[in-house]
Amino acid sequence: MTLLQVDNLRVRYDTPRGPLWAVDQLSFKLESGEMVALVGESGSGKSTTALAILGLVPYSGGTVETGEIWYGGRNLLALDEREFRKLRASEIALVFQDASAALNPFLTIGLQLAEVLEVHRGLSRREALKESARALGDVGIPDPESRLHAYPHELSGGQRQRALIAMSLVAKPKVLIADEPTTALDPAVALAVLDLLKREREERGAGVVLVSHDLELVHATANRVHVMYAGRVIEQADAHELFERPWHPYTAALWRARARIGGERQHRLAAVPGAPAELTALPPGCAFHPRCELATDRCRRERPDLSGLRRAETGVSLSSGRRAACFEKERVAGAHAEAFDA
Amino acid sequence: MKRFVLRRALGLVLTVWIVVTTAFLMMRVVPGGPFSAERRLPAAVLANVEARYHLDWPIWRQYLQYLGPFNLDSQGLLGDRERPFGGVLAGDLGPSFRYRDYTVNQILGESLPLSLALGSLALAWAVAFGTTFGILAAARRGTKLDLSLRLVAALGIALPSFVIAGLLVLVFSLALGWSPVAGSSTFAHFILPSLALGAPVAAYVARLVRTGLIESLSQDYVRTAVAKGLPYSTVILRHAARGGLLPAVSYLGPAAAGVLTGSLVIERIFAIPGTGSHFVASALSRDYTLALGVTIVYSVLIYSLNALVDFAYTRLDPRIALEEL
Numbered sequence: 001m002t003l004l005q006v007d008n009l010r011v012r013y014d015t016p017r018g019p020l021w022a023v024d025q026l027s028f029k030l031e032s033g034e035m036v037a038l039v040g041e042s043g044s045g046k047s048t049t050a051l052a053i054l055g056l057v058p059y060s061g062g063t064v065e066t067g068e069i070w071y072g073g074r075n076l077l078a079l080d081e082r083e084f085r086k087l088r089a090s091e092i093a094l095v096f097q098d099a100s101a102a103l104n105p106f107l108t109i110g111l112q113l114a115e116v117l118e119v120h121r122g123l124s125r126r127e128a129l130k131e132s133a134r135a136l137g138d139v140g141i142p143d144p145e146s147r148l149h150a151y152p153h154e155l156s157g158g159q160r161q162r163a164l165i166a167m168s169l170v171a172k173p174k175v176l177i178a179d180e181p182t183t184a185l186d187p188a189v190a191l192a193v194l195d196l197l198k199r200e201r202e203e204r205g206a207g208v209v210l211v212s213h214d215l216e217l218v219h220a221t222a223n224r225v226h227v228m229y230a231g232r233v234i235e236q237a238d239a240h241e242l243f244e245r246p247w248h249p250y251t252a253a254l255w256r257a258r259a260r261i262g263g264e265r266q267h268r269l270a271a272v273p274g275a276p277a278e279l280t281a282l283p284p285g286c287a288f289h290p291r292c293e294l295a296t297d298r299c300r301r302e303r304p305d306l307s308g309l310r311r312a313e314t315g316v317s318l319s320s321g322r323r324a325a326c327f328e329k330e331r332v333a334g335a336h337a338e339a340f341d342a
Numbered sequence: 343m344k345r346f347v348l349r350r351a352l353g354l355v356l357t358v359w360i361v362v363t364t365a366f367l368m369m370r371v372v373p374g375g376p377f378s379a380e381r382r383l384p385a386a387v388l389a390n391v392e393a394r395y396h397l398d399w400p401i402w403r404q405y406l407q408y409l410g411p412f413n414l415d416s417q418g419l420l421g422d423r424e425r426p427f428g429g430v431l432a433g434d435l436g437p438s439f440r441y442r443d444y445t446v447n448q449i450l451g452e453s454l455p456l457s458l459a460l461g462s463l464a465l466a467w468a469v470a471f472g473t474t475f476g477i478l479a480a481a482r483r484g485t486k487l488d489l490s491l492r493l494v495a496a497l498g499i500a501l502p503s504f505v506i507a508g509l510l511v512l513v514f515s516l517a518l519g520w521s522p523v524a525g526s527s528t529f530a531h532f533i534l535p536s537l538a539l540g541a542p543v544a545a546y547v548a549r550l551v552r553t554g555l556i557e558s559l560s561q562d563y564v565r566t567a568v569a570k571g572l573p574y575s576t577v578i579l580r581h582a583a584r585g586g587l588l589p590a591v592s593y594l595g596p597a598a599a600g601v602l603t604g605s606l607v608i609e610r611i612f613a614i615p616g617t618g619s620h621f622v623a624s625a626l627s628r629d630y631t632l633a634l635g636v637t638i639v640y641s642v643l644i645y646s647l648n649a650l651v652d653f654a655y656t657r658l659d660p661r662i663a664l665e666e667l
Contacts, residue, residue, distance in 0.1 A: 054569055056565065056568060056569060059565065059568055060565075085571045085572075085573070086571060087571065088568075088569055088570060088571030089569065089570040089571045090571060093569075094569045096562065096565075096566060096569075098562065101561070101562035101563065102562050102563055102565075102566045103563055103566070104563040104564075104566070104567065104581050105563070105585075105659070105660070105661055106581075106584040106585060106658070106659060106660065107580070107581070107584075115570070115572060115576070115580075116570050116571075116572075119570075119571060119572055119573070119576070120571060151660040151661070153660070153661050167570070
């Protein structure tokens, strides 16, 4: 069952240096029980996408120019603020990246969880607090009853992140958007958090949109991946296919540049060459061409659209829905196929 | 809590002692004295008067006598054998040099309650209007409402209080006849002067609350509150207001001390015999004891109010622990 469908989303921010499109022509689908990842460098538009799904783009000073976001038979972008508000946290919830900034330092953890239930479920403060304690227990916070009265600064970093996730889950939303949920965490806590998200998917059929730049994490947990560059999806594929045989040179470069723990010792961390694209001054043609080794004259003139491979003899199986926006994707895919065969 | 109160009490005593000592010495350094007015006194008379107030003593002895709590005068305090002790530490601020038949305690005892009443009412207006308008302006930022509230606040700061007072009297007393013009006998007498006195404070508070709130509205945790689907009023009042009010609270401490001790201008216009005029008059007429008296009152107030602000901070922001202040 499709939970969420984003069609042709385009988000504009007006900056002193001119307008920029943080997200452009973005489309993706989220099935029940599935985890879809949005991957890219900072500034690629993945966090803006997360905000757009919750209707928070105007709040951050941007404008949704075009696009539709379908949830439960309704186009969210056509809803007025009152109707949208009812969906936030109760149907679609956002887990923010930095718990020490995302939790209100002036209010107790208990109140911050309970108010979600008071507003969306109409519970009394007392019932809401009881339910909140249960939610805190579910994310593995010890002695949740007493933690209700704690302020965020009285919790450890890991507990804060868990509390934030508990707050996002407390009203049992169908769609969970997790913006770098594990970046600030040590590996053990990060694993526990991922476990939690997995449980939500398996037990309740919730769908998760994972926004991340951590490719190892995405590789290990996501079902499908959308790689974003300069506001556009430049490659989309199943997670295991994507990194085994990338089609887009940017994906290949990202995969090479990842930091590996416990892997072979590298003398230097490989980086994607060049600087991320300047959104206010995108180059003509493919936005990635200044950083691309394979760039041709055509790449400098024309912008490639998402499409499948043209030839079957590359040795890459044509899976349904796999696409990349690159004129030279056959070369990239072929090179990887060769390396794979050898 | 106990430790906080104890530490602040100690701090208060120390601060007031330093203020008294400095002010005492500074008053004496300034040329002229309480009895060197336009009309020169004959030398013998002057010597007599000065001897009565111990101005002929060496300064250290005068200082000790003023500080107390004892009497260095073998003739009894000011020749009064019934009053063996004197000095600030005994709660005696001494005789006024200017109002010959009054002690400073009597003068302050009569005028200070009026100024405190007027000031408290002015503060109440300032806090009520200032925070309400500040929150409204921030919540409706960039709208016509915000613009007009900011204009009113700018006027409140720019217009001198005597102009505001004049306008208030003109409209509410003379044109509409709703309020007495001047005096201090009933509560109604205090409404207009307190509005005039509180107006600039209200304007400052409104501006501070507005900027503070706008600042805190851009915090991540406020975005979280919006993402939780809370109504806008809850986002503003519960999530943004606390952090946004902090700057206004720290401004209110010293501002309250200024307002509570009375304003020369407002008290003159509305004929309220408060403390305000003594601040100016006593210094000009070298009324040493009265000037020191009002200085002590002012420093006690400002110190206590700042302690109150610190306490309020710990109530507003759980990250600030009372024990560390």
